Amino acid sequence: MQNYRKQNEGIIEIFFLSVSVIALLILVSIFLFLFITGIKAFTQISLSDFFLGTVWNPTAYGEPTWGILSLIIGTLMVAIGSLIIAIPLGLASAIYLSEIARPEIREIVKPAIEMIAGIPSVVLGLIGLLLLSPLIANIFGLSSGLNALTACIIVAIMVLPTIISISEDVLTSLPKDFREASLALGATKWQMIRMTLLPAGLSGIVAAIMLGLGRAVGETMAVLMVAGNSIAMPTSFFDPIRPMTANIAIEINEVVKGSLHYESLFAIGLVLFVMTFAVNLISDIIIERQVRKYKW
Amino acid sequence: MKYIYLIIVLLLVVLTAGCINKNRITGEVAKDIKYIEIKGSDTLLQLVSNMAEAYSSIDSSAKISVTGGGSGGGIAALINDQADIADASREIKSTEIKQANDNGIDVLGFIIARDMVSVTVNENNPVSELTMEQIGKIYKGEITNWKELGGKDQEITLYGRQSSSGTYSFFMEHVLKGDYSTKMRNMDGNQAIIDAVRQDESGIGYVGIGYLVDENGNQVSGINVLKVAKDKDSEYISPLDKEKLPDYTISRPLYQYFANKPVKDSALYNFLTFELSMQGKEIVTKSGFDDITSTDNAHNEELLGKI
Amino acid sequence: MVNENARQSIYFVLFRVAAFFSVIILLFVLLYVVKEGISVINIKFLTSMWSHRDITQGGIFPAIVGTVLLAIGVSIISIPLGICTAIYLNEYAKENLLTRTIKLAIRNLAGVPSIIYGIFGMAFFVLFLNLGGSLIAASLTLGCMTLPWIITASEEALKSVPYSFREGSYALGATKWETVRKNVLPHSFSGMMTGSILGISRAMGETAPIIMVGATFFMGYLPTSPFDKFMALPYHLYILATQHSSPSASEYAMGTALVLIALIFMLNLGIFILRYNLRKRKEW
Numbered sequence: 098m099q100n101y102r103k104q105n106e107g108i109i110e111i112f113f114l115s116v117s118v119i120a121l122l123i124l125v126s127i128f129l130f131l132f133i134t135g136i137k138a139f140t141q142i143s144l145s146d147f148f149l150g151t152v153w154n155p156t157a158y159g160e161p162t163w164g165i166l167s168l169i170i171g172t173l174m175v176a177i178g179s180l181i182i183a184i185p186l187g188l189a190s191a192i193y194l195s196e197i198a199r200p201e202i203r204e205i206v207k208p209a210i211e212m213i214a215g216i217p218s219v220v221l222g223l224i225g226l227l228l229l230s231p232l233i234a235n236i237f238g239l240s241s242g243l244n245a246l247t248a249c250i251i252v253a254i255m256v257l258p259t260i261i262s263i264s265e266d267v268l269t270s271l272p273k274d275f276r277e278a279s280l281a282l283g284a285t286k287w288q289m290i291r292m293t294l295l296p297a298g299l300s301g302i303v304a305a306i307m308l309g310l311g312r313a314v315g316e317t318m319a320v321l322m323v324a325g326n327s328i329a330m331p332t333s334f335f336d337p338i339r340p341m342t343a344n345i346a347i348e349i350n351e352v353v354k355g356s357l358h359y360e361s362l363f364a365i366g367l368v369l370f371v372m373t374f375a376v377n378l379i380s381d382i383i384i385e386r387q388v389r390k391y392k393w
Numbered sequence: 394m395k396y397i398y399l400i401i402v403l404l405l406v407v408l409t410a411g412c413i414n415k416n417r418i419t420g421e422v423a424k425d426i427k428y429i430e431i432k433g434s435d436t437l438l439q440l441v442s443n444m445a446e447a448y449s450s451i452d453s454s455a456k457i458s459v460t461g462g463g464s465g466g467g468i469a470a471l472i473n474d475q476a477d478i479a480d481a482s483r484e485i486k487s488t489e490i491k492q493a494n495d496n497g498i499d500v501l502g503f504i505i506a507r508d509m510v511s512v513t514v515n516e517n518n519p520v521s522e523l524t525m526e527q528i529g530k531i532y533k534g535e536i537t538n539w540k541e542l543g544g545k546d547q548e549i550t551l552y553g554r555q556s557s558s559g560t561y562s563f564f565m566e567h568v569l570k571g572d573y574s575t576k577m578r579n580m581d582g583n584q585a586i587i588d589a590v591r592q593d594e595s596g597i598g599y600v601g602i603g604y605l606v607d608e609n610g611n612q613v614s615g616i617n618v619l620k621v622a623k624d625k626d627s628e629y630i631s632p633l634d635k636e637k638l639p640d641y642t643i644s645r646p647l648y649q650y651f652a653n654k655p656v657k658d659s660a661l662y663n664f665l666t667f668e669l670s671m672q673g674k675e676i677v678t679k680s681g682f683d684d685i686t687s688t689d690n691a692h693n694e695e696l697l698g699k700i
Numbered sequence: 701m702v703n704e705n706a707r708q709s710i711y712f713v714l715f716r717v718a719a720f721f722s723v724i725i726l727l728f729v730l731l732y733v734v735k736e737g738i739s740v741i742n743i744k745f746l747t748s749m750w751s752h753r754d755i756t757q758g759g760i761f762p763a764i765v766g767t768v769l770l771a772i773g774v775s776i777i778s779i780p781l782g783i784c785t786a787i788y789l790n791e792y793a794k795e796n797l798l799t800r801t802i803k804l805a806i807r808n809l810a811g812v813p814s815i816i817y818g819i820f821g822m823a824f825f826v827l828f829l830n831l832g833g834s835l836i837a838a839s840l841t842l843g844c845m846t847l848p849w850i851i852t853a854s855e856e857a858l859k860s861v862p863y864s865f866r867e868g869s870y871a872l873g874a875t876k877w878e879t880v881r882k883n884v885l886p887h888s889f890s891g892m893m894t895g896s897i898l899g900i901s902r903a904m905g906e907t908a909p910i911i912m913v914g915a916t917f918f919m920g921y922l923p924t925s926p927f928d929k930f931m932a933l934p935y936h937l938y939i940l941a942t943q944h945s946s947p948s949a950s951e952y953a954m955g956t957a958l959v960l961i962a963l964i965f966m967l968n969l970g971i972f973i974l975r976y977n978l979r980k981r982k983e984w
Contacts, residue, residue: 102875109877113788117802120785120851123844124805127812127820134823156465156556158565158572167575189718197712198719206723208972213726215964217905219934220957223941224729227736227950231592240550240593243578254729257722287708308811315813317908318934321581322942326555329575337578342815346908347579349819351465351557353472353492354827363823366816377811381804430833430916430929435943442918446751449920458919458929461943462911475826475833582943 128370135364138163141357147364153328153344155358163361165368167330171245171338172369175320176313178249178334179256184306186253187260191302194261195268196290207265214258222322225251230323237335243325245334251319256309263308267301267387268294300387307380311373317342341365427660429457433467433480434559435582436601437647440506440680441480447676448667455660461582464559471652472496477661479650482508482559482601483566493652501696503649504689505668506682509602509632510564510643512619513587515594520544522620522629525568525642531597532564534574539595551577552586552598563645564599591615602632603681638683646689647682662697669693733961737954745955750918750931760956765922766835766915766930767904767963773839773926774846774903779896781843782850786892789851790858791880810848817845818909826913833914836926841913842906846899853895857888890978894971901967905960907934933960 139147142163150164190210194203229250230242237246271294279289295302325337326347339347345362352359431441438461445457462470467479472493485500493500512528514520520542523531530536531549540546551574554561560583565573580586586598587605591614605612612618612633620629623642630637638644649668651661667673674684685693744759751758785806793799821841831837861884869879915935923930933956940953 102878106875106877110788110792113784113792116781116784117788117793119781120809120847121802121805123847124809126824127809127816127844130820130823131816152575154556154572154575156562158569186718186721189715190722193712193715193719197715206719209723209726212965212968213722213729215901215905215968216726216729217907217934217960217964219905219907219938220733220961221729223937223953223957224732226941227954228732234592240547240595241578241589242592243589254725257725261722285704285708287711288704311811315811315815317813317815318938321908322938326579326581327576328579339579342813342908345815345819346911347555347581348557349822349912350462351469353469353489354823356492363819366819369813370816373811373813374808377808378804381807438917438943445918445920456919456921458916458921460916460918460929461939473827580942582939584949585942 131363131367131370134360135367138357138360138364142361151330155348155361165341165365167328168339168341168344168365169368170331171324171340172314172342174245174331174334174338175248175252175316175324175340176310178245179252179313180306180310182249182253183256183260183309187257187309188264188302190261191264191268192290195265196286196294210258210261213254218255218316218318219322221251221254222319225319225323239335241325241337243323244336245324245331245338248320248324248338249334251323252313252316255316255319256312259312260305260309263305264298264302267298267305271297298387300383300390304380304383304387307376307383311376311380314376315342315369315373317346321346341369345369427454427456429455429478429661429664430476431457431459431478431480432462432470432476433478434464434482434647435461436482436508436558436560436603437480437505439603440647440677440682441649443676443680444668444673447672448664451667452660452663455664457664463555463557464562465557468650471500471650472498474498477651481648481650482645483563484648485650498652500650500652503651503665503668503693503696504646504685505649506647506677507685507689508645508647508682509638509641510560510599510645511602511605511632512597512599512621512643513590513605513616514597514619515590516615516617517594518544518617520619521617522622524622524624526624528621529569529571532569532573532577533571534576545595547595550593550596552580552589552596553577554583554586555579555581560599560601564643567645568643587613587616601682605633606681646685666697669697730961733954733957736951737956737958740951740955741958746959749920760933760936760959762919762922763931763933763936763956764959764963766932767934767960769835769923769930770838770842770910770932771900771904773835774842775896775900777839777843778846778850778899782847782896783854783892785851786854786858787880790855791876791884806848806851810852814845814906815908817841818912820844821909822912832927833912833929834927835914835923835930838910838913838915838930839926841909842903845906845909846903849899849902850896853899854888854892857891857895858884860891861887890975894975897967897971901964904964905934907938910935933963
């Protein structure tokens with residue numbers, strides 16, 4: 098009787114282990130597929146052409162060019178621009194929710210903000226297309242509102258819930274002693290927040306921002322609909338841009354498997370993957386440090 | 394010892410994965426196949442969806458699905474063996490034919506309609522006619538301000554399609570004969586271009602005429618259609634002018650490509666025949682396109698006759 | 701000191717504004733979609749097949765069916781897998797390199813852009829395994845994408861069960877599996893379910909991955925086998941917004957968006973209620 102239960106244990110553990118390995122396998126396969134297909138592109142395109150070339154035109158009238166610099170800049174512009182909007186808004190909201198709001202208000206506002214995360218990106222893109230972009234064109238006197246600015250605003254809306262949620266969690270998880278000690282020394286609430294809580298929770302907040310950054314870099318549909326998608330090197334936020342994600346989405350449907358164009362799109366995918374992997378890794382390390390500091 | 398179980402599980406996963414091998418059903422394989430997958434040009438999306446819908450009401454056992462993605466996408470799907478018919482608003486490239494042959498696919502083409510590619514501007518733009526060369530220069534980025542053409546002093550905003558679009562390729566080969574300006578905004582579809590030009594006083598965009606008329610046959614509001622002349626000495630013709638149509642220069646045949654030969658009486662074959670029938674032609678004109686010429690017709694019938 | 705108080709008041713007002721601004725954005729989005737889309741919602745719209753020749757006569761029923769089938773497919777694939785992985789990681793795993801690598805993999809999978817899952821799905825499920833563009837290819841692709849979320853949510857649910865429960869069970873001589881099955885799982889089940897359904901509702905709204913693995917714009921028939929292509933609400937809405945030429949197309953796009961959001965929110969609301977009810981029954 099004892100023996101069969103023990104035997105079962107072994108099998109069950111192996112079963113769960115093998116299932117868990119699948120998650121690892123998926124990540125590895127994604128990387129492998131991207132790498133194997135993408136690397137082939139570099140047998141025909143030089144690294145400097147790819148990363149430093151400014152024109153991406155695989156279906157050119159003359160010689161195709163494969164420079165992704167303008168695409169990388171497009172991605173960076175969306176990432177940085179949306180964070181410039183979302184970080185102040187997000188942090189302020191997080192501070193409000195965790196330190197200032199009454200519990201009843203918190204119970205309503207927090208779930209409401211989580212709901213924004215549930216709105217599909219294509220719906221936000223639709224609103225951007227129909228409402229925001231003509232508005233921006235009107236306000237700034239531009240001929241068209243399909244540009245980096247509109248894309249940044251829409252992506253900021255998407256990234257906001259992530260930043261608020263995690264920052265708020267970080268702040269509420271800080272020990273009560275911190276607050277009590279600070280207030281006991283005569284600080285006002287704001288002084289307490291500014292001088293005690295924020296520095297203590299800084300790494301967690303940075304991690305939240307990095308996760309938001311990851312989301313902004315990876316956003317596809319919304320930017321596809323409102324960023325303008327031109328391949329020229331942008332000179333300002335009022336210019337149309339084409340982030341790497343939008344480029345892959347646009348061209349993946351027309352490539353024949355095995356062609357250089359196909360391989361080069363996977364190469365772009367590889368670059369994207371490495372970027373988001375790096376951002377996530379860094380935020381992981383930061384979160385780990387934060388948890389270790391304040392776990393009690 | 395325990396890890397042997399792990400290896401067995403992994404092996405099972407790999408084996409089942411390898412066994413799943415749904416054979417793509419093309420018209421060639423069996424007669425009673427009723428699935429037809431059509432992929433490709435957005436210019437043709439409307440027309441072919443209308444055809445599919447009309448055909449399904451005649452033959453309710455036929456299961457047709459239509460998707461866009463651009464002519465490039467449709468042809469790529471045909472080559473990758475993921476579609477039965479590829480809608481294309483441009484002719485198939487020789488590189489694509491080669492890729493198809495490398496994959497063991499023999500590509501056959503049908504001409505389903507003729508399309509005029511119109512050039513549109515905002516309704517407040519005073520410019521109303523241009524030559525092919527001027528249009529080409531505008532899109533190549535050599536002419537950048539409307540005042541160079543007698544219009545307002547505004548920088549021209551270029552709207553075009555994406556590289557997967559047949560319209561994009563056709564316009565590039567036929568009108569520009571060179572590369573697009575990198576500043577051109579690559580829009581997601583014909584409708585996106587019309588919406589953009591409607592909102593942008595200095596905008597210019599090219600769309601198939603099927604998108605210029607609504608379901609009742611009236612021209613959509615907010616935009617003007619330019620009259621185009623072959624060169625400075627020729628007549629400026631509007632693509633909406635039914636009588637002068639044969640002389641409109643930016644015209645092209647719209648193709649449907651399929652792989653190998655459909656078996657006679659298969660769903661694919663019947664669908665193609667339907668498209669060429671009187672009913673089909675009626676749908677073509679109702680969708681805003683032009684009927685195929687008699688030479689096109691002869692070409693199609695010859696193709697069908699060979700089957 | 702007076703200065704400090706004044707400064708604090710100003711900041712706090714700003715923060716309050718910021719937080720409510722976020723809520724206002726949400727309300728605005730919802731109201732806008734409702735306002736623009738409600739005019740096209742009627743029984744016919746929701747239950748008829750898509751008519752291309754005259755979109756005022758057709759409906760988005762096949763798109764609704766497609767999205768629902770996709771949600772079911774993704775659930776079947778990712779929920780069991782996700783829960784088992786979470787059980788292993790939280791209950792069985794020892795601190796070794798393999799465990800740390802798996803955890804790292806999961807955290808990073810959650811951050812991979814959806815388009816990457818799309819091209820991976822296309823290259824692997826559609827082309828390499830030759831499944832073709834189909835419901836099953838799409839379910840597998842979206843399943844890979846949802847897996848990390850489900851694992852994370854389930855792990856949190858498992859962690860929330862106090863360790864004393866397990867200790868009590870071991871003290872009575874139960875094996876690990878018996879402990880997990882009888883003492884831990886029942887209490888964490890609600891948390892795991894709500895987390896999973898949240899993940900599924902996010903998958904329902906994804907567009908980029910499904911374009912290349914089987915979503916179509918027009919289909920005259922409903923999908924009957926996992927190898928069929930399908931229509932889906934997010935893709936349908938995207939095409940209506942950018943490519944359809946009928947002047948009422950943007951209205952219909954909004955209507956489709958409204959249906960999609962309504963489905964997602966109904967799912968979320970359901971979880972909310974479920975979570976509340978199950979929490980009431982908890983004994984600690």
